[in-house]
Amino acid sequence: MQAPVENYANPKTCLFHVLFKGAALAFYILSALFFNSFVIIFVVTVLLAALDFWVVKNVSGRILVGLRWWNEINDLGESVWKFESLDQESLARMNKKDSWLFWWTLYLAAAAWFILGVFSLIRFQADYLLVVGVCLSLNVANIIGFTKCKKDAKKQLQQFASQTIASRFQSTVQSAFTLV
Amino acid sequence: MSHNDTVPLYQSSQSDIDEIENMMNGGFQSGPGSVLPARPPSPIRPSIPVTSSPFVQSNLPPLAPAQKVTPVPVPPAGSGGSEGGKAMGFGSPANTLTEPVWETVKRDVGRIGSNLKLVVFPNPNREDPGKALRDWDLWGPFFFIVFLGLTLSWSASVKKSEVFAVAFALLAAGAVILTLNVLLLGGHIIFFQSLSLLGYCLFPLDVGAVICMLKDNVILKMIVVCVTLAWSSWAAYPFMSAAVNPRRKALALYPVFLMYVSVGFLIIAID
Numbered sequence: 001m002q003a004p005v006e007n008y009a010n011p012k013t014c015l016f017h018v019l020f021k022g023a024a025l026a027f028y029i030l031s032a033l034f035f036n037s038f039v040i041i042f043v044v045t046v047l048l049a050a051l052d053f054w055v056v057k058n059v060s061g062r063i064l065v066g067l068r069w070w071n072e073i074n075d076l077g078e079s080v081w082k083f084e085s086l087d088q089e090s091l092a093r094m095n096k097k098d099s100w101l102f103w104w105t106l107y108l109a110a111a112a113w114f115i116l117g118v119f120s121l122i123r124f125q126a127d128y129l130l131v132v133g134v135c136l137s138l139n140v141a142n143i144i145g146f147t148k149c150k151k152d153a154k155k156q157l158q159q160f161a162s163q164t165i166a167s168r169f170q171s172t173v174q175s176a177f178t179l180v
Numbered sequence: 181m182s183h184n185d186t187v188p189l190y191q192s193s194q195s196d197i198d199e200i201e202n203m204m205n206g207g208f209q210s211g212p213g214s215v216l217p218a219r220p221p222s223p224i225r226p227s228i229p230v231t232s233s234p235f236v237q238s239n240l241p242p243l244a245p246a247q248k249v250t251p252v253p254v255p256p257a258g259s260g261g262s263e264g265g266k267a268m269g270f271g272s273p274a275n276t277l278t279e280p281v282w283e284t285v286k287r288d289v290g291r292i293g294s295n296l297k298l299v300v301f302p303n304p305n306r307e308d309p310g311k312a313l314r315d316w317d318l319w320g321p322f323f324f325i326v327f328l329g330l331t332l333s334w335s336a337s338v339k340k341s342e343v344f345a346v347a348f349a350l351l352a353a354g355a356v357i358l359t360l361n362v363l364l365l366g367g368h369i370i371f372f373q374s375l376s377l378l379g380y381c382l383f384p385l386d387v388g389a390v391i392c393m394l395k396d397n398v399i400l401k402m403i404v405v406c407v408t409l410a411w412s413s414w415a416a417y418p419f420m421s422a423a424v425n426p427r428r429k430a431l432a433l434y435p436v437f438l439m440y441v442s443v444g445f446l447i448i449a450i451d
Contacts, residue, residue: 037340037341038341038344038345039329039330039333039340039341039344039345042344042345042348043326043330046326050319050322058281058284058288059281059284071372072314072315073314073315073316073370073373078370079371079372079373127341127345130345130349
């Protein structure tokens with residue numbers, strides 16, 4: 001029997017992941033046609049971008065790729081970046097389509113904002129550049145955070161794997177000597 | 181002779197999720213259909229049992245308590261609120277990967293409230309500034325800055341867009357520059373923590389701006405602005421002064437005061 005084609009495992013989350021990003025970009029691009037007021041454009045776009053940042057960091061990152069990152073201040077008053085990831089089993093079980101969507105929409109959104117920024121730079125519109133700057137920095141922050149988190153997860157995995165091999169070997173040798 | 185003990189022969193570097201999962205799933209395996217990718221029934225513990233079966237469902241392996249990460253204040257929502265829902269205290273970090281979304285939202289919103297109370301209102305934690313704003317977040321400052329910009333823009337009769345853009349840029353850039361000032365003076369403060377603090381200290385000025393927007397009397401405006409200005413400076417004082425060398429306190433505090441005064445002037449002068 002043929003295995004069913006893998007579909008999105010979390011369609012709702014994928015939708016939200018893309019929704020706010022797309023809404024922010026669309027609003028920014030189309031608003032010039034409808035609204036005269038810069039204030040509305042700024043506030044709505046930045047609000048959508050901030051919501052998108054929160055959704056990606058707290059919801060879709062967790063559910064689509066099983067990663068989470070945050071920053072906290074330890075007792076010594078130093079800033080520490082913490083990464084959290086699901087264990088190997090669950091990571092391997094993650095839906096491929098989900099994670100493909102996750103990463104590619106992140107990259108595409110950042111690239112889109114960058115291009116829009118170049119446009120506003122060419123037109124010498126400093127205030128629109130401000131909007132683009134804020135949105136771009138929010139997107140880039142997420143990209144950096146999740147990339148670091150993924151690297152950290154891989155590193156932990158390798159450590160774990162090498163430890164497992166070492167301990168299995170050790171216990172096999174042990175049991176070989178203790179079996180009656 | 182086979183005993184069913186699973187003996188972890190090494191400190192596992194596996195995440196805490198597995199610990200908790202094992203404890204909770206004790207001997208229970210859910211069907212494939214009911215499993216969410218984010219919360220798999222993964223019982224496989226990297227310890228080597230002495231029996232022939234390699235996989236023993238959570239036999240409550242003796243987990244070293246040292247492995248558990250100490251409860252830490254929740255960080256911002258990525259900006260999340262910070263900023264993101266910024267930080268929120270929570271029991272074990274493992275839970276955050278599988279918690280329902282609603283809880284994350286509640287956590288983040290709760291953090292904004294607690295940070296606000298900590299910074300702006302008198303409370304015993306102010307004695308220890310370093311510890312007070314431990315779970316910084318940037319959502320609160322974001323809302324306050326936008327709100328102040330909107331209020332100023334609303335009160336302005338002309339050039340509303342420029343007023344908003346100027347207010348926002350002034351407050352955001354001002355916070356960044358003030359933080360850099362403290363860092364360059366050799367102070368010990370975390371960049372985002374300071375941004376968060378300066379943002380929260382705008383709350384009194386927000387209140388003042390709203391009052392000035394509603395009542396147009398110049399004398400009243402001046403009184404209100406003076407009071408809220410003093411309140412903002414009082415709120416920011418302990419954190420800023422604790423961060424730098426005592427001899428350089430004035431150098432660190434004066435620009436903060438200057439920025440709040442300029443915002444106060446903006447509020448008064450808007451007609």
